[in-house]
Amino acid sequence: MTVVLNIGIVLSFFLGILLFSKKDKVLTDNILSLWLVVIGIHLTGYFLNYKGYWDLYPHLIGITAPFPLLYGPFLYLYVRYSLKSKKHIQKRDYIHFAPALVSYLLMMPFYFTYTADEKVQVDKGLIDDYGLFSTILLLSFIISGIAYAILAYRMLLKRHKIVEDNYSYSNRIDMNWLRFAILGIGSVFITAAAVTIMREMLRLQFPFNADILFYSIIVAFVVFIGYSGIRQQDLFTNTVKNEIDLLRTESEYKRSGLKQELAIQKHGELLELMQKEKPYLNPKLTLSELANTLSLSSNHLSQIINQYEQVNFHDFVNKYRVEEFIQRVQSNKNFSLLAHALDSGFNSKSSFNNVFRKHKSVTPSQYISELKF
Template identity: 65%
Template structure:
C-alpha cells in the first residue's frame, strides 16, 4: 500500500512541475498540472492517515477530505478546453469548484474551533455531531459529482473526435485514445468508490483487506498512464490547437446556414476540380483550413459542402482520394512495398492507412490488390 501511494505522490508532483515549467504551455497544460498537484496532495493526505499521523497530529484530520470534489471538474474542463482555442478559463467555469469550496466552508468550525482531543473523538466516531452527517452528505456528493462529470466529459470527447475528423486529414499526432482511457479510469475510480462505500457504510460489510487500496490504486494507475502518454504521445505535453467548427450533417441542421445552394454547388464543383487536378490530399498534414483557403471560402462552409454533397466528414473525404491514389500507385509501382505506396499517396502512418483502406473498401489492401489480379 505504501509503495503504491509513494509512487503516486512522486509521479503526480513530478508531472505537475513538468507541465507548469514547459515552454509554450497552453490552458490544458495548466489544468492538467493543477489536477495532478491536487491528486498528489490527496494521496499525501491518505498516506499520512494510513501511517497513523492523524492521531499524532489531529489538526491534519479532514484537511484533504473535499479534494475529490475537484476530480470531476478538472476532468471535464480539460476535455472541454481541448476543443476550444481559449487561453483562460471563463468566469462561469469557476462555479465547478464551488462544491469543494463549500465543503471547506462547512468544515471551517471543525478545523479552527475543535480541540485536538475532540477532533480525534470525531475521527474515531466516539462522539456524534454534525460532522458525521456532513461526511455522509459529502460522500454522496462525491459519487454524484464523479458520475455526472464523467458522463459530461465523455460527451465532450465525442464532440472533440468530430472536430478532429472535420478539421484534419491525419490524426496520428492528435491523441484521442488516451483521453478516452482517462475518462474511463476516473469513472472507474468513482464506480469502485461507490461500490465500496455502499458495501462498507450502508450494508456494513467488512472487507478482509484494506478496501481503500482499490480506488487509490486506480488513481495511481491513472497517474502512471498519464506519464506514459506524456512520453509516448507528444500531444499531451505539446500544443495541439483545434478550433471548433460547425459540425452538422443533415439538411435540416443546415437550414440556418448563410450558404446559398448555388454557392454551395459552386464550392463543391471547385473542390472536386481541385482534388483532381492539384491533388492536395498528397499532403499528409492537410487541414480543412488549408483546403478552404485554396478555395477562397470559410472552413464552416467547406465542412457543410463536404457533409451535404459527399455525405462524409473531411477526414474520410480526403482519405477516400488517398485510397484511390494508393490503388493506382500499387498497380503502376508493384516493385514498391504497400507501405511505400501508401506514403506516396498521402498517408502518414501504417495504422491510419490500413484502417482507412478497410473502412472504404471493406477489405485489407493486400486482399483488394489480390482480387484485382484474379
C-alpha cells in the same frame, strides 16, 4: 498497499513538477501539473492515515477530506482547454471549485475549535457532529466525479465531430488518449460508489481494505495521464479550430443560403478537382483550404460533401487517398507499402492503417495480397 501509495505519491509530485518546468508549456500543462500535485497531496493524506499518523497527530485528520471534489473540475477544465486556444482560465470556470471551498468552510469549526482528542473521536465515529456532513460529502464526491466525466466525454465527442468535418488527418489532433483518461477518472468514482453501496447500504464486510481499490485506480490514473500528457505534446498546442458553428445539421443546411443549382455545380467542380489536381496528396489538407480553391465558404463545402457524398470531410478525402494508394501499389511494386501510403497523402503509418481498414474492412497487406497484378 504502502507500495502502491508510495508509487502514486512519488509519481504525482514528480510528473507535476516535470510538467510545470517543461519548456514552452501552455495552459493545459499548468492545469495538469496542479491536478497531479493535488492528487499527490490527497494520496499523502491517505498514506498518513493508513500508517496511523492521524492517531499520533490528530490535527492532520480531515485536511484532505474535500480533495476528491477537485478531481471532476480538473478533468473537465483539462479537457475543455485541451480543445480551446486560451492562455488563461476564464473567471467563470473557477465556480467549478466552489463545492470544495464550501466544504472547507463548513469544516472550519472542526479544524480550529476541536481539540485533538475530539478530532480522534469524530474520526472514529464516537462523536457524530459531522456524520451527516460526511455522508453528504461522500455522495458529492461520487456525483461530481461521474457528472464531470460525462460532461468531459460529451465535449470530446462534439470536438471529434468538428475534427472529422474539417480535417483530413487526425494523427496530431487525436483525442483518444483523453477519452481513456475520462473513462479512467469515471471508473474511480464508479468504484467508490460500488464500494460505498456494498459497505454502507448492504453492510457487506470486505476481507481486505476496500479502499485499496479506489486508491489503486487513482495511482494507475496518475501513471496513465502523466505519461500521456507529457508524451502527447501536440495536444497542448491547439491545432483544431474552435468555432462550434462549423457543425451543421441537415435542417440548418436548408437555411444556409446555398442554392441547389450552385451546390450541384460546385459538387461537380469538387469531383473534377479531386481527380485532376489531387489536393488530397497534401497530408495536411483542411476543409477551409479546399473551400478556398473552389471559392466556397467552409460551411457550404461541408454541406455539399455531406449531402452529395454522404460522408464527412475526413472520410471523403481519405477515400481518395486509399484509392491512390492502391493504384500506386499496382503500378510500382518496388516501394514499400508505407512509402506508397505517405506518397498518397497519409501522414503516418497508424493513421493509414486505421483509415484503410475503415474503408476496405481489411488491413492493407491483406488487401494487397488478394490483388492480381
